[in-house]
Amino acid sequence: MSLMQDYDCVVIGAGVQGSFAAYQLAKQKKKTLLLEQFVLPHTRGSSHGQTRIIRKAYEQDFYTQMMEECYHQWAQLEKDAGVKLYRQTGLLVMGPEHSGDYQLFKNTLQRNKVPTVILTRDNFPQHIPNVILAEGDGALVDVTAGELFADRALKAVQGQFQKLGGVIRDNEKVMEINPGPVVKVTTSGGVYQARSVVITAGPWTNKLLAHTGFQLPLEVVKINVCYWKERAPGTYDVKQRFPCFLVTESVETKEHIYGLPSNEYPGLVKLTPDRHFVLDYHPNYSNIIIGAGFSGHGFKFGPVIGKLLCELCLGEVPSFDLSPFRIRRFQSNTKSAL
Numbered sequence: 266m267s268l269m270q271d272y273d274c275v276v277i278g279a280g281v282q283g284s285f286a287a288y289q290l291a292k293q294k295k296k297t298l299l300l301e302q303f304v305l306p307h308t309r310g311s312s313h314g315q316t317r318i319i320r321k322a323y324e325q326d327f328y329t330q331m332m333e334e335c336y337h338q339w340a341q342l343e344k345d346a347g348v349k350l351y352r353q354t355g356l357l358v359m360g361p362e363h364s365g366d367y368q369l370f371k372n373t374l375q376r377n378k379v380p381t382v383i384l385t386r387d388n389f390p391q392h393i394p395n396v397i398l399a400e401g402d403g404a405l406v407d408v409t410a411g412e413l414f415a416d417r418a419l420k421a422v423q424g425q426f427q428k429l430g431g432v433i434r435d436n437e438k439v440m441e442i443n444p445g446p447v448v449k450v451t452t453s454g455g456v457y458q459a460r461s462v463v464i465t466a467g468p469w470t471n472k473l474l475a476h477t478g479f480q481l482p483l484e485v486v487k488i489n490v491c492y493w494k495e496r497a498p499g500t501y502d503v504k505q506r507f508p509c510f511l512v513t514e515s516v517e518t519k520e521h522i523y524g525l526p527s528n529e530y531p532g533l534v535k536l537t538p539d540r541h542f543v544l545d546y547h548p549n550y551s552n553i554i555i556g557a558g559f560s561g562h563g564f565k566f567g568p569v570i571g572k573l574l575c576e577l578c579l580g581e582v583p584s585f586d587l588s589p590f591r592i593r594r595f596q597s598n599t600k601s602a603l
């Protein structure tokens with residue numbers, strides 16, 4: 266029989282969000298355990314792979330504003346870990362010029378004074394090679410956007426967490442969570458107790474929440490990500506000024522289409538009904554914190570999501586307004602067995 270081990274905080278799931286939450290907690294001198302069901306690194310969650318888009322181009326001010334801080338924190342992590350995590354490519358945003366979606370992107374960028382270049386049919390070829398801007402389409406470039414090197418970033422943040430004394434136990438699947446003033450967490454390899462628990466389990470979130478009698482309305486879907494590979498060398502290359510892109514809508518689909526240069530494959534993501542994140546206390550246990558539903562766009566926010574989850578864990582006032590991310594917005598479609 267294994268002995269119960271005590272921590273200030275146990276974080277379940279060593280994807281990007283759990284790793285940053287654990288890192289932030291360790292920075293606050295909390296004795297923190299990060300649990301992961303698979304051997305690290307692994308390719309079975311949502312955070313693996315070579316690249317993810319980083320951008321400030323959003324339809325909502327609150328995401329653009331959170332990204333301001335994320336850029337600073339990504340740069341700090343690059344410095345602390347001594348690795349390159351970001352490559353600037355710009356992000357081309359295109360769509361029917363007078364459509365609501367395209368205008369939302371454009372207005373949010375302009376309102377928040379994000380460095381942006383507006384393109385016209387005349388100046389488009391000077392900026393973007395090998396693409397023609399369709400009649401009636403608008404185009405702009407979010408200049409500071411680019412790519413994050415995902416696998417490298419995960420390794421870097423986990424390394425910094427360990428440097429601060431944080432403990433990572435991989436190949437340990439959480440089998441049971443017993444809520445209470447002190448939460449008991451039973452894994453395939455041990456039993457732990459902590460004053461608070463953060464659940465950042467990606468697509469497995471509802472499986473874990475089932476131990477607490479609660480379910481979130483999460484839907485598994487495939488997202489429209491296009492990882493292109495150049496057919497003719499030197500045509501669609503970042504070095505040839507070809508950027509990441511986002512098409513707000515097209516004749517094929519009303520969903521946004523994202524593109525970035527790499528040779529990865531699209532995966533599954535968990536969407537919330539409104540595509541916004543869940544960052545909140547468990548509705549029945551204030552010492553269980555949930556970070557979930559990153560809806561295919563959460564990687565770039567890792568540093569700030571980690572900070573917010575840490576603040577919730579410590580009972581501090583969150584540094585951003587969390588009302589778009591609260592669970593109560595789903596009131597009619599959450600399930601509670603309690």
Ligand SMILES: Cc1cc2nc3c(=O)[nH]c(=O)nc-3n(C[C@H](O)[C@H](O)[C@H](O)COP(=O)(O)OP(=O)(O)OC[C@H]3O[C@@H](n4cnc5c(N)ncnc54)[C@H](O)[C@@H]3O)c2cc1C
Nearest residue numbers: 278280281282302310311312318439467532559563564565
């Ligand atoms: C194809 C694709 C493209 C994307 N593109 C972008 C992009 O360009 N830009 C961007 O910002 N975002 C992008 N995203 C979204 C982003 O990658 C995700 O939002 C983010 O990785 C989610 O991280 P997470 O930590 O919540 O989940 P995950 O990475 O899934 O981590 C959850 C972890 O919890 C562990 N776990 C689960 N259950 C247990 C248990 N019982 N015991 C122990 N451990 C457990 C899992 O093994 C896993 O490691 C993309 C996602 C996909 C799939």
